[in-house]
Amino acid sequence: MFTLLISMFYSIRTAEISLHSEIENSLAQRQRTVQSLIENRLDLLEVYLHTTASNQVFTSLTGENFEFNNIAEDMIYMFQDSALGANLDIFFLTDSSGKVLMDAGLPLYNIEPMLNSLRSPLHYTSEWTLVHSPNLTALLKATPIFDPASIQLRGYMFIGLAIGQNRSFIQSLAERADLDALSIHYQQARLIQYSPSITLPVRSSEETTSSQMRAYENLYLLNATLKINNKAYPLNLKMGIDKQRFTSVSEHYWQTFFLLSGVFLLLLILAAWLLHLSHSRAISQLTNYIQGIQQGLRVRFFPTGIYEYNQVGEAMQHMVENLKIAATVFESAEGMVVTDENKYILRVNQAFTDITGYQAKDVLGHHIKVIRSGRHNQSFYDELELQLKTQGSWQGEIFNKRKNGEEYLQWTMITAVMSDNDNEIINYVITLIDITQRNAAESKIKQLAFYDQLTGLPNRQLLMERLESARLNSQRSKQYGAILYLDLDDFKTLNDTRGHDTGDKFLTLVSQRLIDCVRRTDTVARIGGDEFVIILEQLDTDLDIGSQRADSLCKKILDTLSKPYYIDNIEHFSTLSIGVTLFLGEAKGIDELLKHADLAMYQAKGAGRNTHRFFNPEMQAKVLEHAAMANDIRHALTRNEFTLYYQPQVTHDGKLTGAEALIRWQHPKQGTISPIEFIPIAEETGLIIPLGEWVLDQACQVLAVWQHSPLTDSLVLAINISAKQFHQTGFVQQVLEALKRYEANPHRLKLELTESMLHEDLEDTITKMSQLKKYGVSFSLDDFGTGYSSLNYLKRLPLDQLKIDKSFVRDLLTNSHDADIARTIVSLAKSMNLAVIAEGVETQEQRLALASYGCLDFQGYLFSRPVPLEAFPFNYPDGISTTVKIN
Numbered sequence: 001m002f003t004l005l006i007s008m009f010y011s012i013r014t015a016e017i018s019l020h021s022e023i024e025n026s027l028a029q030r031q032r033t034v035q036s037l038i039e040n041r042l043d044l045l046e047v048y049l050h051t052t053a054s055n056q057v058f059t060s061l062t063g064e065n066f067e068f069n070n071i072a073e074d075m076i077y078m079f080q081d082s083a084l085g086a087n088l089d090i091f092f093l094t095d096s097s098g099k100v101l102m103d104a105g106l107p108l109y110n111i112e113p114m115l116n117s118l119r120s121p122l123h124y125t126s127e128w129t130l131v132h133s134p135n136l137t138a139l140l141k142a143t144p145i146f147d148p149a150s151i152q153l154r155g156y157m158f159i160g161l162a163i164g165q166n167r168s169f170i171q172s173l174a175e176r177a178d179l180d181a182l183s184i185h186y187q188q189a190r191l192i193q194y195s196p197s198i199t200l201p202v203r204s205s206e207e208t209t210s211s212q213m214r215a216y217e218n219l220y221l222l223n224a225t226l227k228i229n230n231k232a233y234p235l236n237l238k239m240g241i242d243k244q245r246f247t248s249v250s251e252h253y254w255q256t257f258f259l260l261s262g263v264f265l266l267l268l269i270l271a272a273w274l275l276h277l278s279h280s281r282a283i284s285q286l287t288n289y290i291q292g293i294q295q296g297l298r299v300r301f302f303p304t305g306i307y308e309y310n311q312v313g314e315a316m317q318h319m320v321e322n323l324k325i326a327a328t329v330f331e332s333a334e335g336m337v338v339t340d341e342n343k344y345i346l347r348v349n350q351a352f353t354d355i356t357g358y359q360a361k362d363v364l365g366h367h368i369k370v371i372r373s374g375r376h377n378q379s380f381y382d383e384l385e386l387q388l389k390t391q392g393s394w395q396g397e398i399f400n401k402r403k404n405g406e407e408y409l410q411w412t413m414i415t416a417v418m419s420d421n422d423n424e425i426i427n428y429v430i431t432l433i434d435i436t437q438r439n440a441a442e443s444k445i446k447q448l449a450f451y452d453q454l455t456g457l458p459n460r461q462l463l464m465e466r467l468e469s470a471r472l473n474s475q476r477s478k479q480y481g482a483i484l485y486l487d488l489d490d491f492k493t494l495n496d497t498r499g500h501d502t503g504d505k506f507l508t509l510v511s512q513r514l515i516d517c518v519r520r521t522d523t524v525a526r527i528g529g530d531e532f533v534i535i536l537e538q539l540d541t542d543l544d545i546g547s548q549r550a551d552s553l554c555k556k557i558l559d560t561l562s563k564p565y566y567i568d569n570i571e572h573f574s575t576l577s578i579g580v581t582l583f584l585g586e587a588k589g590i591d592e593l594l595k596h597a598d599l600a601m602y603q604a605k606g607a608g609r610n611t612h613r614f615f616n617p618e619m620q621a622k623v624l625e626h627a628a629m630a631n632d633i634r635h636a637l638t639r640n641e642f643t644l645y646y647q648p649q650v651t652h653d654g655k656l657t658g659a660e661a662l663i664r665w666q667h668p669k670q671g672t673i674s675p676i677e678f679i680p681i682a683e684e685t686g687l688i689i690p691l692g693e694w695v696l697d698q699a700c701q702v703l704a705v706w707q708h709s710p711l712t713d714s715l716v717l718a719i720n721i722s723a724k725q726f727h728q729t730g731f732v733q734q735v736l737e738a739l740k741r742y743e744a745n746p747h748r749l750k751l752e753l754t755e756s757m758l759h760e761d762l763e764d765t766i767t768k769m770s771q772l773k774k775y776g777v778s779f780s781l782d783d784f785g786t787g788y789s790s791l792n793y794l795k796r797l798p799l800d801q802l803k804i805d806k807s808f809v810r811d812l813l814t815n816s817h818d819a820d821i822a823r824t825i826v827s828l829a830k831s832m833n834l835a836v837i838a839e840g841v842e843t844q845e846q847r848l849a850l851a852s853y854g855c856l857d858f859q860g861y862l863f864s865r866p867v868p869l870e871a872f873p874f875n876y877p878d879g880i881s882t883t884v885k886i887n
Helices: 002-060 069-079 112-116 167-176 205-209 243-294 307-330 350-356 378-391 436-450 460-477 491-498 500-517 543-561 590-606 617-639 675-685 688-706 731-742 755-759 762-773 791-796 806-810 816-831 844-853
Strands: 090-095 100-103 129-133 136-147 152-162 181-186 189-194 213-215 219-228 231-242 335-340 345-348 393-401 407-418 425-434 481-488 523-528 531-536 565-567 570-572 576-583 612-614 642-651 656-667 671-673 716-720 749-753 778-784 801-804 835-839 857-859
Touching (some): 002 213, 129 231, 167 181, 167 189, 219 243, 378 393, 378 407, 436 460, 460 531, 481 543, 491 500, 500 523, 543 617, 590 612, 617 675, 617 688, 656 688, 688 731, 731 762, 755 778, 762 778, 801 806, 806 835, 816 844
Parallel strands (some): 576 612, 656 716, 749 778
Antiparallel strands (some): 090 152, 129 136, 219 231, 335 425, 642 857
């Protein structure tokens, strides 16, 4: 009976929907008609607007004056022959500033309030724009008016269609669209209405905004938004049709409904009877199967005559089989947790209780985070959640907390269970394995196998692995590494006199000091008794520098370990001997490398202990020579062994413009030492900083003297600045203080920088150069062309001069490549508005060639060697011999 009622209701509803759809289609057709009529009216207005403007331009081409009044007459004349008639709702002209020059619209419409709300005329030129004011609502469009002679903008022509007060227009729309009622609303306010024979219902906010058809007591009403050329405007059209128009249609639908309902009812009764017989047999068979399962019997489902019941029975059979398997798996030795999609616990097994201490009743219904330890931060869980969402599973180690508060490490596997229909997560299955004891055992085995039990340092086995790895890394990176073999001097005496416990404590203290001396990337290992080995990596690609760094670390270790030890409140002193060997991925084995270091250690012991030796005798000599040279430089600074020589800089016509100050070292035993020999050592040891400060100080003294003589007051003195000195924090202040100390003119000081400085913090270089240039200090880029300068770097640097390196000048006349480079440097300098000077000019032919390229400043033996200040040729060229010998 219920099914019958449902069927009848469905039939009635279907008939109502069909009737409603036909009425709605009728109203929709009328809506399209209304919108089409409005669009046609606007299109016609737009055509006449542009036609009038075009005619005016055309007629003004032959007229003597350009008058706006003629435009209105033209417009009215054209409209007399149109369907619009001679009356325009809104038609006015403005000048280019927006002032109204003429209003030729209907007097019915007062445009003054509307004009106050208008925006720029340009806003109305591209499309129809709705303008709403308290007394007038209209659609406006404008076109610009130009003076045809000068193409100067003279004003704008506006034309519009009144909406709110245009009763004749809305009546025309309703009649042509065959509507019984039509009203236009702006937002929720009714602007105008036409309903001569029918009463419109009182509006509501819902009715104003809804776009569906509504049925009222006497009419059907459709609400729609006004669209013009597919653009929606905030105007609502309400279109109504009298219900009496659809009486015959309604009667037809109901007659059809009653006829079909009778036939459908007979068929439904017959089908229900047949279905009842079939379902009764199938339900009985399915019920017997379910009862057998409930009783624990081994039963199978046999298909019935109905497909749906067969699916249910087979699904139940598969479910029962899977449940039996799942129950067996769930009660395994591993902890199992099943949660819902929000990770609230639904079920746990006994193994979970054994691992965590939580009974099932303690956690069911709680969130899985109840077992969290708090050791992992939120980002850890965020990454876990992300992997679950993207991959559907996660596994890894997590620290969790037992019920008694004890933290433990567990291996966790989480799998998301997805629904078959919408592929959404419905459950999570979590497997927990306590790996605390296993990890502890693995760590203990690793510790015993690879680490010294007394000091905790790597033992010989781990040392050999790391040494092989270091050798291979050295081979790939082309950087030297080093092995330091250390042996404590007289350790046996301490062990014998104070016992093994004291000896063990001493070894532990030594280990810690060694660790403090090296980098974190280096390896300190104890290979037995009182012997230690240190592996140093990534020293340098240069053998000399790598050796020096290994030498410096040996000195640091010797100094650190020679300090007193306090063991059981007793002071103890100790020394050690160190053997060093360097490697660069040699094919020889690591055993041989260790043997070399061991032999070098015995050389150190033979040299008196508390020292170090390199395995390679030649390298040892170089290291000693390097150290002696560095020590001599320190003494030379205090003993005033350095002096400055000056090499003139002249122009192409022989005018002396300045000099470059070059450092020289008069060693008391070795005589004159070339800067090529001691400058690199000063750079490596950091002594270049005090050396550079000394040069700067001496140069400022000379400038202070020169500026008081008419012969020298215009000369510029150039000095070389190293990268380390330049990048000191207080370099700018250092230069300014030196100038101020001797009251030297900063405009006569030139600082020569090297290209390598461009790659060591360019921004710092630019900042310091700019600060000094404010005081008049100039800059030259020395040895230009030998480095890897980028044009992008050069154009950002506040340089004054480029210096052509002597390596290009030397073979200028015989090597076309060098000549091309010289030309390019001169051309580049000119393009960047920089001066250019060539150094190393030794022959007249070189000078002439450079001059032909455009380089007009020179420095070299052709003019003078570097000479002491007292021998400097201030009266150049008279003071310089033209027969200078070139070495």
